[in-house]
Amino acid sequence: MxxxxxxxxxxxxxxxNIDDIVVLALFFAQGAGRRGTTRSIALGQYAGFAGILVVAVAAAVGATLLPDSAVPYLGLLPLALGVRAAVRAWRDRGGTDEERSARDGGPTVLAVAAVTFANGGDNIGVYVPVFATxxxxxxxxxxVVFLVLVALWVAAGRYxxxxxxxxxxxxxxxxxxLPVVLIGxxxxxxxxxGAFGL
Incomplete structure (x- = not known):
């Protein structure tokens, strides 16, 4: 090696993955002061990134798990999570930061994993030819390098x-x-x- x-x-x-640092920082801000936030975010980031790697490795060895036409629709995951977060922010707009924090359960493993995986469509497109060659x-x-660096990315987002x-x-x-970034x-x-003919 x-x-x-x-x-x-x-x-x-x-x-x-440079954009993931911003998303991770926003997730950490959402879960500030809550027990288990770092664990949830780290597990979610690893789960989402593992999904990206599984698809990229499978595609690189010729076993395409997702047809190319399906990949753009992964954008529906962060879009839905962003709309949900926007609705929550709108509903809680009159409260103080502390009241919002008390009502918000913080980021879940599933939410972080879904955003990470959905945001990884471009990663898959880049990784497949690199892995294949x-x-x-x-x-x-x-x-192995990618999985080690996921921990560094989580630490950077927290930092x-x-x-x-x-x-x-x-x-x-x-x-x-958070809703603006996720919807974006x-x-x-x-x-x-080019989903939905866009």
């Missing part, structure tokens, strides 16, 4: 959400930003993939 392969795998992960050994190195200036902004605007991700996936 060469350092070049490790470096390429790390670079590929960083480039295809890397061979079994190279594919295994990529998978940004707990910086005083960022935490204050997320505390004040996170209930608005969902719409972007749907439009870029």
């Amino acid at each position: 060469s350092l070049g392969v490790l470096g390429r795998a790390a670079g590929l992960f960083a480039v295809t 890397a061979g079994v050994g190279g594919m295994a190195v990529h998978v 940004f959400a707990t910086r005083p200036a960022v935490a204050e902004a997320l505390s004040r605007w996170g209930h608005v930003l 991700i969902g719409l972007l996936i749907l439009v870029e993939g």
Whole structure:
């Protein structure tokens, strides 16, 4: 295993997942002060990313699990979660940050996994040709590096959400930003993939 392969795998992960740090920070802000938030987010991120890897590896070895025409419809997952979060934010608009936090159960493993997986449609498109040309050994190195870096991404999301200036902004605007980001991700996936003839 060469350092070049490790470096390429790390670079590929960083480039295809930079947007996840923002989403993770928003999830951490949503669950601020709640027990189990880090565990839920980490498990959800790993579950969603494992789904991305399973599809990418299967497609790379020729066993396509999702037809290409179905991938854009994954955008419906973050779109639905964003609309749900927007409805909740609208309903709770008159309350204080503390009241909103008390009513909000924080991010669930399933919600984080769904957003991660749905946001990974572009990742799958990038990973499949890389995995197909890397061979079994190279594919295994990529998978291991990616799984190690998921932990770093979760830590980075938590770090940004707990910086005083960022935490204050997320505390004040996170209930608005999370639905906007999720709806934006969902719409972007749907439009870029041509879902519903868009």
